[in-house]
Amino acid sequence: MLEIWKQLVCDANKALKDLQLVKWTSGNVSYRDYESNKVVIKPSGVHFDVLKPEDMVIVDLDGNVVEGRLKPSVDTASHLYVYRHRDDIHSIVHTHSPFATSFAIRGMDIPSYTTTAANLFNDRVPCSDFAAIGEEDIGKQIIDHISDSSAVLLRNHGVFTVGKDIEHALKAAVILEETAEYAHYATLHEPDLQPLSKEVIRQCSYFYKTAYGQKEENKL
Amino acid sequence: MLEIWKQLVCDANKALKDLQLVKWTSGNVSYRDYESNKVVIKPSGVHFDVLKPEDMVIVDLDGNVVEGRLKPSVDTASHLYVYRHRDDIHSIVHTHSPFATSFAIRGMDIPSYTTTAANLFNDRVPCSDFAAIGEEDIGKQIIDHISDSSAVLLRNHGVFTVGKDIEHALKAAVILEETAEYAHYATLHEPDLQPLSKEVIRQCSYFYKTAYGQKEENKL
Amino acid sequence: MLEIWKQLVCDANKALKDLQLVKWTSGNVSYRDYESNKVVIKPSGVHFDVLKPEDMVIVDLDGNVVEGRLKPSVDTASHLYVYRHRDDIHSIVHTHSPFATSFAIRGMDIPSYTTTAANLFNDRVPCSDFAAIGEEDIGKQIIDHISDSSAVLLRNHGVFTVGKDIEHALKAAVILEETAEYAHYATLHEPDLQPLSKEVIRQCSYFYKTAYGQKEENKL
Amino acid sequence: MLEIWKQLVCDANKALKDLQLVKWTSGNVSYRDYESNKVVIKPSGVHFDVLKPEDMVIVDLDGNVVEGRLKPSVDTASHLYVYRHRDDIHSIVHTHSPFATSFAIRGMDIPSYTTTAANLFNDRVPCSDFAAIGEEDIGKQIIDHISDSSAVLLRNHGVFTVGKDIEHALKAAVILEETAEYAHYATLHEPDLQPLSKEVIRQCSYFYKTAYGQKEENKL
Numbered sequence: 001m002l003e004i005w006k007q008l009v010c011d012a013n014k015a016l017k018d019l020q021l022v023k024w025t026s027g028n029v030s031y032r033d034y035e036s037n038k039v040v041i042k043p044s045g046v047h048f049d050v051l052k053p054e055d056m057v058i059v060d061l062d063g064n065v066v067e068g069r070l071k072p073s074v075d076t077a078s079h080l081y082v083y084r085h086r087d088d089i090h091s092i093v094h095t096h097s098p099f100a101t102s103f104a105i106r107g108m109d110i111p112s113y114t115t116t117a118a119n120l121f122n123d124r125v126p127c128s129d130f131a132a133i134g135e136e137d138i139g140k141q142i143i144d145h146i147s148d149s150s151a152v153l154l155r156n157h158g159v160f161t162v163g164k165d166i167e168h169a170l171k172a173a174v175i176l177e178e179t180a181e182y183a184h185y186a187t188l189h190e191p192d193l194q195p196l197s198k199e200v201i202r203q204c205s206y207f208y209k210t211a212y213g214q215k216e217e218n219k220l
Numbered sequence: 221m222l223e224i225w226k227q228l229v230c231d232a233n234k235a236l237k238d239l240q241l242v243k244w245t246s247g248n249v250s251y252r253d254y255e256s257n258k259v260v261i262k263p264s265g266v267h268f269d270v271l272k273p274e275d276m277v278i279v280d281l282d283g284n285v286v287e288g289r290l291k292p293s294v295d296t297a298s299h300l301y302v303y304r305h306r307d308d309i310h311s312i313v314h315t316h317s318p319f320a321t322s323f324a325i326r327g328m329d330i331p332s333y334t335t336t337a338a339n340l341f342n343d344r345v346p347c348s349d350f351a352a353i354g355e356e357d358i359g360k361q362i363i364d365h366i367s368d369s370s371a372v373l374l375r376n377h378g379v380f381t382v383g384k385d386i387e388h389a390l391k392a393a394v395i396l397e398e399t400a401e402y403a404h405y406a407t408l409h410e411p412d413l414q415p416l417s418k419e420v421i422r423q424c425s426y427f428y429k430t431a432y433g434q435k436e437e438n439k440l
Numbered sequence: 441m442l443e444i445w446k447q448l449v450c451d452a453n454k455a456l457k458d459l460q461l462v463k464w465t466s467g468n469v470s471y472r473d474y475e476s477n478k479v480v481i482k483p484s485g486v487h488f489d490v491l492k493p494e495d496m497v498i499v500d501l502d503g504n505v506v507e508g509r510l511k512p513s514v515d516t517a518s519h520l521y522v523y524r525h526r527d528d529i530h531s532i533v534h535t536h537s538p539f540a541t542s543f544a545i546r547g548m549d550i551p552s553y554t555t556t557a558a559n560l561f562n563d564r565v566p567c568s569d570f571a572a573i574g575e576e577d578i579g580k581q582i583i584d585h586i587s588d589s590s591a592v593l594l595r596n597h598g599v600f601t602v603g604k605d606i607e608h609a610l611k612a613a614v615i616l617e618e619t620a621e622y623a624h625y626a627t628l629h630e631p632d633l634q635p636l637s638k639e640v641i642r643q644c645s646y647f648y649k650t651a652y653g654q655k656e657e658n659k660l
Numbered sequence: 661m662l663e664i665w666k667q668l669v670c671d672a673n674k675a676l677k678d679l680q681l682v683k684w685t686s687g688n689v690s691y692r693d694y695e696s697n698k699v700v701i702k703p704s705g706v707h708f709d710v711l712k713p714e715d716m717v718i719v720d721l722d723g724n725v726v727e728g729r730l731k732p733s734v735d736t737a738s739h740l741y742v743y744r745h746r747d748d749i750h751s752i753v754h755t756h757s758p759f760a761t762s763f764a765i766r767g768m769d770i771p772s773y774t775t776t777a778a779n780l781f782n783d784r785v786p787c788s789d790f791a792a793i794g795e796e797d798i799g800k801q802i803i804d805h806i807s808d809s810s811a812v813l814l815r816n817h818g819v820f821t822v823g824k825d826i827e828h829a830l831k832a833a834v835i836l837e838e839t840a841e842y843a844h845y846a847t848l849h850e851p852d853l854q855p856l857s858k859e860v861i862r863q864c865s866y867f868y869k870t871a872y873g874q875k876e877e878n879k880l
Contacts, residue, residue, distance in 0.1 A: 023614050023615070023618050024611050024614050024615060025653075026556060043654065044652060044653055044654060045652050045653025045654060046653075046654065069658065070654055070658055071653075071654055071655070071658075074647075074651055074652055096554070096556060096618065098618060098621045098622045098625065099622075099625065101554065101622045102621075102622040102625035102626040103626075104554075105553040105554060105622060105623070105626040105633065106626050106629060106630055106633060113325040113376060114316070114321065114324075114325060114376050114377055114378070115353055115376065115377050116246060116316060116377075116378075130640070132640075132643060132647070133555055133644065133647050134647055134651055156553060156554050156555065156636055156640075157554055157555050157556075158554070158556075171244050174243050174244050175243070175244065178243050178316065178318060181318045181322075182318045182319075182321045182322040182325060183325070184625055185318065185319065185322035185404055186322040186323075186325040186326050187629070188408060188628060188629065189326060189407070189408065189411070190326055191629070193325065193326060196376055200350070200352075200376075203352060204353065207294075207352075207353050207354055211294055211354055212264060212265050212294055213245075213264055213265030213266075213291075214263065214264060214265060214266065214290055214291055215291070218289065218290055218291075333765040333816060334756070334761065334764075334765060334816050334817055334818070335793055335816065335817050336686060336756060336817075336818075391684050394683050394684050395683070395684065398683050398756065398758060401758045401762075402758045402759075402761045402762040402765060403765070405758065405759065405762035405844055406762040406763075406765040406766050408848060409766060409847070409848065409851070410766055413765065413766060416816055420790070420792075420816075423792060424793065427734075427792075427793050427794055431734055431794055432704060432705050432734055433685075433704055433705025433706075433731075434703065434704060434705055434706065434730055434731055435731070438729065438730055438731070463834050463835070463838050464831050464834050464835065465873075466776060483874065484872060484873055484874060485872050485873025485874055486873075486874065509878065510874055510878055511873075511874055511875070511878075514867075514871055514872055536774070536776060536838065538838060538841045538842045538845070539842075539845065541774065541842045542841075542842040542845035542846040543846075544774075545773040545774060545842060545843070545846040545853065546846050546849060546850055546853060570860070572860075572863060572867070573775055573864065573867050574867055574871055596773060596774050596775065596856055596860075597774055597775050597776075598774070598776075624845055627849070628848060628849065631849070
């Protein structure tokens with residue numbers, strides 16, 4: 001079942017490595033199918049290089065394994081918590097990308113300093129409180145803090161990004177690390193650097209939603 | 221029409237990714253043909269990996285699409301504004317390369333600290349004021365600030381570089397990021413670091429124009 | 441003899457380069473066979489790219505070369521010292537990975553700021569005193585400082601990580617550099633940043649040992 | 661003539677790019693043949709990717725082109741100045757590697773903080789005064805400042821490393837950038853960081869010369 005999604009979730013997990021967002025076996029991508037509401041997720045502690053579509057685990061929203069011989073990611077309960085509380089989210093990406101994680105260690109939000117950040121994260125990437133790993137505490141922190149952003153810094157741990165599909169959640173993970181990188185550089189020189197104004201952020205967000213990219217039927 | 225330029229502009233856009241100057245779909249290269257004055261530019265929001273020459277969009281200097289089934293880059297009006305106001309510019313590159321963008325966030329020029337920077341940017345890479353995306357406001361900022369440099373930092377957004385051909389605009393994008401990288405490192409230690417003197421900058425600029433590289437007929 | 445281990449130690453040494461933890465010929469991996477107690481180690485000063493399984497050197501715990509036509513790593517006596525003093529350690533990795541080495545230059549421990557670091561290093565990666573190269577002084581520093589961590593910063597030199605097998609020692613080397621990277625970024629902004637509490641570290645460590653990864657028979 | 665050296669110098673120039681020490685066309689490697697005293701050097705302003713052995717230029721120590729249809733590097737006169745003043749130097753590498761160049765911009769020596777640095781650079785990598793490009797002013801700065809190090813930071817420009825052969829000069833360029841990288845990180849936290857003592861530096865230097873690597877006949 002869900003063969004196409006096992007392939008795409010497997011590809012997305014491998015993409016995390018190619019995009020240099022993860023090291024060793026840390027990090028994962030999941031996808032919630034629009035029709036069945038079943039969730040496809042990476043197995044726990046497996047190297048990205050050897051991952052195959054048939055290794056993906058399918059669970060229902062209550063966490064029952066529906067298909068797959070391997071144990072799902074230790075973050076599964078938290079992914080499911082997010083899916084149960086936000087109908088609009090159909091993909092979640094988790095990484096420890098280093099610039100973003102350095103803000104998570106400090107418990108600092110990343111305000112939007114660029115038009116690109118404003119487009120994806122509105123006025124900021126919020127930082128959550130600390131949550132224990134396993135169970136759904138991380139999921140609760142994501143829901144409590146994400147608001148209208150598409151990313152959350154998980155205190156003393158790493159980052160989670162979300163989207164209406166895998167493409168959007170992956171893009172948020174890539175742009176989050178880029179955003180954290182130049183925010184780190186710039187605020188080293190100017191700790192009190194002013195972010196974009198709310199008015200500019202609103203305009204950017206509107207512009208990207210209406211004018212950027214190709215019409216659906218022309219997407220490559 | 222302009223088949224060779226669609227190939228070269230496509231290659232140059234892909235080169236941005238290989239040169240690690242862009243992430244996801246952000247960034248673009250355009251070229252203005254010396255004969256027809258038509259401009260070849262990347263389509264909006266398309267991944268660099270899948271870009272093909274036939275995806276390139278050809279527009280005239282007034283922004284009318286002359287050829288191509290895809291929507292051109294959202295920065296097209298700004299590229300055209302620059303081409304209309306500077307006869308010597310035939311290629312424009314746009315990226316969000318992280319070290320340079322960190323200066324753009326701070327609204328800081330990058331003074332020339334090295335002979336290589338002096339060669340390409342004269343005494344500095346200027347930083348513009350903020351401009352909204354879409355339409356030609358970004359182009360106006362470039363024209364207002366670039367002077368005799370070959371790069372502009374666009375406030376709270378990213379960078380634009382220019383050249384008499386694709387090779388020169390791409391080179392400026394590469395050397396700009398390298399310049400921003402070591403300027404960032406050095407000024408973290410010494411915020412008031414002295415740039416090169418105007419006399420040295422003039423000499424460097426003259427030297428590179430007269431002595432560097434191969435004669436036209438020996439270019440590889 | 442030990443043909444399979446010569447292959448695996450050779451692969452692990454080459455992996456150091458692919459993982460961007462070493463440059464030129466610096467760095468090495470060794471493995472102590474559970475049955476024979478013989479140690480397989482990289483030869484001295486050989487480039488990772490040209491390394492072949494038959495170039496590996498096999499020594500006993502007293503340092504006698506048992507097999508191999510090349511000189512073993514100059515760090516061999518120190519690897520052996522560690523193996524003789526810790527029955528649980530069966531693989532050692534040595535690198536000069538730059539973020540971790542920057543802490544070693546300062547003589548600074550790296551406290552655990554993230555759940556991932558707590559899992560591998562408990563409350564910190566300790567920094568040793570200075571030791572001369574050659575002979576077993578480096579080994580003594582490792583044993584004196586490592587305690588229940590899986591990594592030591594060797595003062596003014598580089599890093600050593602250990603594990604019950606090659607996989608664990610390599611993982612520690614990868615996660616150590618990642619940990620040092622975000623610790624560097626975060627403490628530049630906040631030199632007095634608080635690490636995780638001992639209670640959280642204890643919980644993380646327990647969680648990873650009991651819940652992370654696949655059952656032995658399902659490992660890929 | 662010198663066919664083997666044209667191949668090796670070409671390979672070494674390409675290696676600069678693979679080792680991420682150069683961008684675009686900046687940087688070069690030369691070699692002085694032990695028998696003929698002729699110097700093989702990269703042509704000026706040519707991309708590393710397209711460089712072929714037959715593009716290399718051969719000059720005598722007075723700068724007369726002996727073979728080659730292309731213009732030699734603009735740094736040729738400076739390479740020759742160094743070769744004429746130091747019999748022991750048979751290869752020179754020039755790059756703008758970013759961490760090292762950030763020290764060159766500041767006019768700061770890099771003291772030896774690690775055993776590896778001490779081995780190659782003795783107590784420090786010295787920084788020269790500013791020299792104009794072209795002619796032999798850069799060569800004079802190198803000779804005036806290099807002493808018993810194997811690298812010089814050229815003020816507001818980049819770096820030069822030297823060796824008895826290509827292998828040693830290339831290694832010095834690689835280790836110089838690594839050294840500059842962790843020196844940059846560490847001194848951001850502790851500007852007055854103490855380097856290694858002269859006694860330790862002397863011991864390291866002696867150790868590496870007598871104990872590191874394989875015997876000549878066993879080199880791979």
